[in-house]
Amino acid sequence: MHAAFFLLLGASLARFLLRHPGEPRTPWIIALSVTLALLYALPSPLAALTRKDPASYSSGPALGAAPGARRLLWLGTVVAVWVVLVVLAPSFAWCAVPLFYSGLRTLATRAALALVAVLTAFVVAAQLELAGRFDPNLLLAPPAVAAVAAAVFVHTQRQAARQRGLIDDLIRTRRELAATERREGTLAERQRLSMEIHDTLAQGLSSQQMLLQAADRLWDTDPARARAHVRTAESITERGLAEARRFVHDLAPADLADGGGLPEALRALARRESDATLTVRFHFHAEGSPVPLRDRVGSALLRIAQGALANVREHAHATTAAVTLTLLDDQVVLDVADDGRGFTPPAAGVVSAGVRGHGLPAIRARAGRLGGTLTIESAPGEGTVLSVSIPLESRS
Numbered sequence: 001m002h003a004a005f006f007l008l009l010g011a012s013l014a015r016f017l018l019r020h021p022g023e024p025r026t027p028w029i030i031a032l033s034v035t036l037a038l039l040y041a042l043p044s045p046l047a048a049l050t051r052k053d054p055a056s057y058s059s060g061p062a063l064g065a066a067p068g069a070r071r072l073l074w075l076g077t078v079v080a081v082w083v084v085l086v087v088l089a090p091s092f093a094w095c096a097v098p099l100f101y102s103g104l105r106t107l108a109t110r111a112a113l114a115l116v117a118v119l120t121a122f123v124v125a126a127q128l129e130l131a132g133r134f135d136p137n138l139l140l141a142p143p144a145v146a147a148v149a150a151a152v153f154v155h156t157q158r159q160a161a162r163q164r165g166l167i168d169d170l171i172r173t174r175r176e177l178a179a180t181e182r183r184e185g186t187l188a189e190r191q192r193l194s195m196e197i198h199d200t201l202a203q204g205l206s207s208q209q210m211l212l213q214a215a216d217r218l219w220d221t222d223p224a225r226a227r228a229h230v231r232t233a234e235s236i237t238e239r240g241l242a243e244a245r246r247f248v249h250d251l252a253p254a255d256l257a258d259g260g261g262l263p264e265a266l267r268a269l270a271r272r273e274s275d276a277t278l279t280v281r282f283h284f285h286a287e288g289s290p291v292p293l294r295d296r297v298g299s300a301l302l303r304i305a306q307g308a309l310a311n312v313r314e315h316a317h318a319t320t321a322a323v324t325l326t327l328l329d330d331q332v333v334l335d336v337a338d339d340g341r342g343f344t345p346p347a348a349g350v351v352s353a354g355v356r357g358h359g360l361p362a363i364r365a366r367a368g369r370l371g372g373t374l375t376i377e378s379a380p381g382e383g384t385v386l387s388v389s390i391p392l393e394s395r396s
Contacts, residue, residue: 002040005098009037012092020089029089036081036095039074075106079115083122090126100146104153113150120146195303195362203310204240207276208233232275239272261290262298263325266305270323273309280313280338281320288327297390300366301325301334308336308386311359316340316384330392337385345376363388 013033020026082099085092096119103115123142128134215229256265263286270282293301305323312321318340326333346360363386364374372390 001098001101005040005095006037008095008098009033009092012089012095015091016089019091025088029085032081032085032088033092036078036085039078039081071106075102078102079119086122086126090130093123093126096120096123097145097149100149101153104150104157109154116146116150191365195307195366201240201244203306203313204236204243206310206314207236207273211236211276236272236276256295256298256302262293262301263290265298265302266323266325269302269305269309273313277313280316280318282309282312282323283320284323284325286325286327291327291332291392293332297332297370300370301332301388301390304334304363304366304388305336307359307363311386312336312338312340312384315343318383331389332392333387333389335385335387337383339383342378342380342382342384344380345378 013029016029017026023029079099082092082095085095099119100116103119104112106112107115120142123146124139127142128139211229211233215226215233218226218229256262263284266286267284270284273282274280309321309323312318316338318338321336321338321340324333324335324337326335360374360376367374367388367390370390372388375387375389376384377387378384
């Protein structure tokens, strides 16, 4: 549009000079043409092209937005100089077309359309004066051109405004989605650390406390057993440190990292818990043919067993507990049964007032992440059987 303005201005000046050589008004026409060109080029229209965002002018201000005083002054000066040029030389009338767009970009819609109507009237008058006679084509063509130009511009601006609105909505939605994903990631990592701490560090500290309390009671009467308890607590501390380092980096449990597989890891866990608990004997039994398990499945089942044995040790008041790993063709099942006092199991997703801690929710969450299920069979005074089954097709 800027190029078209300068092309029309230059063509109008050339036409005037060719058709009116030696005219007394020629210096005024040249001076006004140069002034109009400078006014159009120097202020805001072309200056916008040097901004960091060149689209800031090409897209124009929002349709119907109030213009600034500086831009209004610029537009009024350009139109005034053009009007004087048209009065002196009607051939400059067609420079109005780029001015239509300048007005539409600068003014509110109604004011811009009024300016287009005024400029169109000048164009019609100038063309009739050049023709020297009445011509219906000259009377109707300029308003038609002006109407088409204004309609196209207004439609384009409205479309651009809708598009900008859609883009703003998209950007806002993407930001909200990114924030939601960050929150979900933070909560997921917090839940992971919470479950890992509950199933490793917290249980290890609980065992250490029991062992050290027992050692304190036996220190004077049975120093050998007391020292044995202290050494067991020391080994639990060492293993707890190893587990802490591994779950911080989201690595497999240390028992699985030893390469013995899940059955050996569960057997070692049952043996350690028996040594640490003193009052509960844990037994492990494996059934079925060995099936290769993915790391996530093995880690989850080992952590589930740790949490379940901790619940038995702390809450069941049991004397014996059995850990059974059953490997089937389509699923792997982990059962933990004890002969303790039992309880009334809460429904899935319901936290009972009588159940404290993170044990059962963590076990349910670990099983659910792998497409598995948790089943609890218990009643007051009848012991508890906890069963977790994970389908093998969900091992990834």
